[in-house]
Amino acid sequence: MANQQRLRVAIQKSGRLSRESQTLLKRCGLKFNLNERRLITHVENLPVDLLQVRDDDIPGLVMDQVVDLGIVGENVLEEVELERQAADKASGYQKLKQLDFGKCKLSIAVPEEMEFQNLDSLQGKRIATTYPYLLKRYMANQGVSYDECLLKGSVEVAPRAGLADAICDLVSTGATLEANGLYETQVIFTSQAALLQSPGEQADEKQALIDKLMSRINGVIKARE
Ligand code: PRT
Numbered sequence: 298m299a300n301q302q303r304l305r306v307a308i309q310k311s312g313r314l315s316r317e318s319q320t321l322l323k324r325c326g327l328k329f330n331l332n333e334r335r336l337i338t339h340v341e342n343l344p345v346d347l348l349q350v351r352d353d354d355i356p357g358l359v360m361d362q363v364v365d366l367g368i369v370g371e372n373v374l375e376e377v378e379l380e381r382q383a384a385d386k387a388s389g390y391q392k393l394k395q396l397d398f399g400k401c402k403l404s405i406a407v408p409e410e411m412e413f414q415n416l417d418s419l420q421g422k423r424i425a426t427t428y429p430y431l432l433k434r435y436m437a438n439q440g441v442s443y444d445e446c447l448l449k450g451s452v453e454v455a456p457r458a459g460l461a462d463a464i465c466d467l468v469s470t471g472a473t474l475e476a477n478g479l480y481e482t483q484v485i486f487t488s489q490a491a492l493l494q495s496p497g498e499q500a501d502e503k504q505a506l507i508d509k510l511m512s513r514i515n516g517v518i519k520a521r522e
């Protein structure tokens with residue numbers, strides 16, 4: 298394993314959370330030059346290494362204590378947590394802070410022409426999603442059974458393509474739903490980016506660095522409000 302003395306922080310390599318994750322860390326005084334082709338970047342002025350990875354990998358890296366901190370959407374965090382619990386894998390973490398960006402909803406949406414009265418209208422229907430565990434938990438709580446259509450992308454076109462009757466996908470402005478002739482019926486989860494810490498105790502020096510970063514992050518977020 299690489300140098301364990303340095304604090305490891307996982308951030309999304311490229312996507313909706315990348316820019317704001319980097320901006321937040323820079324505002325906290327971390328000096329670094331990221332290159333998308335590099336997995337690890339050394340921060341110049343503090344013993345911190347940044348890992349640029351797919352967002353889906355971040356919760357597992359934190360839960361397995363491969364990294365000390367991670368920034369990821371709560372939607373991905375909760376989905377991975379449920380998936381790992383089902384597989385009997387370690388799923389512990391500490392949520393240090395909600396970061397006030399990457400806000401979205403995970404919602405069920407149906408085609409405009411569908412006869413939808415309430416959730417029971419979806420009984421026995423097929424629902425396309427990238428979030429099978431969050432959907433399953435919600436539907437089980439509501440007592441509605443459904444068939445799954447697992448898609449890692451293009452969820453919003455599944456009904457029109459005849460692959461599913463409804464979808465469960467992330468929504469922010471709603472423009473994607475509208476463009477695909479769908480409307481939101483239920484919000485099943487609300488999400489924003491969060492800062493996570495791996496479970497268990499850290500060595501004193503590392504914990505002191507985490508505390509220092511946390512107080513800077515609190516300052517940055519407060520200044521934004
Ligand atoms: O490559 P990698 O796996 O790292 O990235 P990714 O493609 O899986 O994720 P990415 O970058 O698209 O999103 C990262 C995170 O941003 C998500 O997990 C959410 O926490 C957050 N986020 C916030 C969103 C959205 N808003 C969002 N609108 N993620 C996705 N969308 C998509 C949604 O899936 C749909 O296709 O945008 C479309 C809907 O947007 P509206 O504005 O039309 O409603």
Ligand code: ZN
Pocket residue numbers: 351352353
């Ligand atoms: Zn992803």
